[in-house]
Amino acid sequence: MALRNIIQRNNLAGLIFWRPDELVLTLAYFPHWGASFLVYREDEAVLFVPETEPEDILPEGVRIIKYPWGIIGYPDPWSNLYNKIRDVLPDKGVHKLPVSFVKNIGGSALSRTSAEQPPLPQDLVERLSAISEGGYKDCSPELLDLYAYKTSEDIVSLELTHHVAARAVEAFYKNAGSGRTESSVAASVESSVQEMVGEQRVRFARAWAMIQSGRNTAWGGTYNRSTGKKLGPGEMVLMELAVCVNGYWADITRMAQTPGVSARQLNVINVVSEAQALAISMMKPGINMGDLDAVARNHIGRSGFGHLFNHALGHQVGFRYHDPGAGLSPGSDAVLREGMVLTVEPGIYGIEIECGARVEDNILITADGYRVLS
């Protein structure tokens, strides 16, 4: 319905969706190869999938056209795909209207070391822009706004993701002990998630756990990664965790300690937890995002750590590890809306305090308040 409105409002031939997150958003379909393209017209949706895509993950209720890909004799699958998409457009005479799709969704981490989604290949963007005689029309604001509303079906899927993520958090607390390396703890956490594939409704499950301990936590606001450092006594341990189940994402941060942590360091954890609780307690439709950031930031400031909170309070989440759209950033005048899911993740990090701490949960905005998913 939202998609049809965008097509009508902008007088488009159709919308094209390609990113894994876009296909989850539109069809609850998490592609295996990442080479499936949904052409959404006013009267029909057509999904182009590589013929190598597993049959059992294809969505129902949509026309599916397969194109040769990754098999001998098709050195340029994109051309093949391009021609098939172009052939579908002339029906009903819409080929004189422009198409629209999101060219750029913003860049976060692009290497394979973390959980970010890959960008659209550049050559394909250029070709798709010219696929209709009507050219390309940029409707990115409207299309990106689709991420800001999670339907009740999306929420059920996100609850499953958080059910799996809860096991990962358990594995973290169980394994984060002295003598283990950061990477070994990460391996145990990630393993606990992948092992859940096959349990009810879990078809795909993968985690990226980034564990920092002791002085390494001081960098927790700059980067997250797991090294070969062993956890020592009296250390704080930070876990940044991405969990993807069937294409739906959770983004969680938890703190553990090995015995002997100083009261001074525990205080840092307490301050971020208090700041988080303060901000969450205010969440409901209509609340200003910048105000939420300010509430948490002011609390941390009053505790003397204001200069060590070096990032925004939160961002939208669910279809990606980091959804696009307005976030809980300083000065933002965007407002919370029902159906949004956001992280709330205040942090304090510094060499001067020899540590860092962050607590992060995922919050659903309801009609009259909020619900903590994580």
Next chain:
Amino acid sequence: MALRNIIQRNNLAGLIFWRPDELVLTLAYFPHWGASFLVYREDEAVLFVPETEPEDILPEGVRIIKYPWGIIGYPDPWSNLYNKIRDVLPDKGVHKLPVSFVKNIGGSALSRTSAEQPPLPQDLVERLSAISEGGYKDCSPELLDLYAYKTSEDIVSLELTHHVAARAVEAFYKNAGSGRTESSVAASVESSVQEMVGEQRVRFARAWAMIQSGRNTAWGGTYNRSTGKKLGPGEMVLMELAVCVNGYWADITRMAQTPGVSARQLNVINVVSEAQALAISMMKPGINMGDLDAVARNHIGRSGFGHLFNHALGHQVGFRYHDPGAGLSPGSDAVLREGMVLTVEPGIYGIEIECGARVEDNILITADGYRVLS
């Protein structure tokens, strides 16, 4: 040296490298964020890194310029980066010459379900093409050819990767038993790799294990993934394995069986193993790649399975899970050269035989023959 030759031959202002694999190839530097850019001029190399990049992984012997990224107050880090790169070009008057970089490196799996490298963001490609007054010149064939030669330092790094991969293979044989789910076996394999971080010279280690069992192996030439299916008695088990250590990649396939596999199915494994051995035994500089594919394909054909070998015999590997460049494909007239590393991976898959099998190793071409790395 090779880079300087490309610059001189094409009269360039400089070369730009960005992909994780390109930075490993040029600097043995595997970026954390994937947002580092190397501008290689005839007289100087300058590496632009986000200020959030971990200090301890930055390469030596190259000028490093940091740019703000991912921190509050810099909503558009690419603009900042772009301006910094542009500022460096006018030195020595080369800004009237074109720059070159690889716009498109070919598309394999693009979703986060496998180990492929992400493509370059499209908007950045457009901007970088216009960064010099001299414009852009396409030198892709010369730049992609850099992947086809692994230096002795690269080989040392690839040996480390294969040392880690050997542990993963051990974990596979140890865990691939009846009653375990495919995903649970994959979790054990991946965990065994990540746990090696911190051992000598291993700074980053990550594996993607894709386990198929029983009838699922029939799809091993179409896609690889781990499901919740439990391994049963009398089943073949296929593991497709990607291992990345410090940015250097191995791509290996192994077969296991649970007790009770039929002689007919074991014969399929034998045929692919024989085909692989035949092809490998011929490998040395000057040998035609298409001929190698034919040798393996003909052997499989003589065994009656020719129509079930549905992909090429192999591809280059090392800087990526799949390196660009010529591969062991039917009809290819490219030839093996010293310093190349290639997979050799014949396979037979089919519903009609209710199974599939592939054996895959990574082969270094030496001055007078070959060496098996895996």
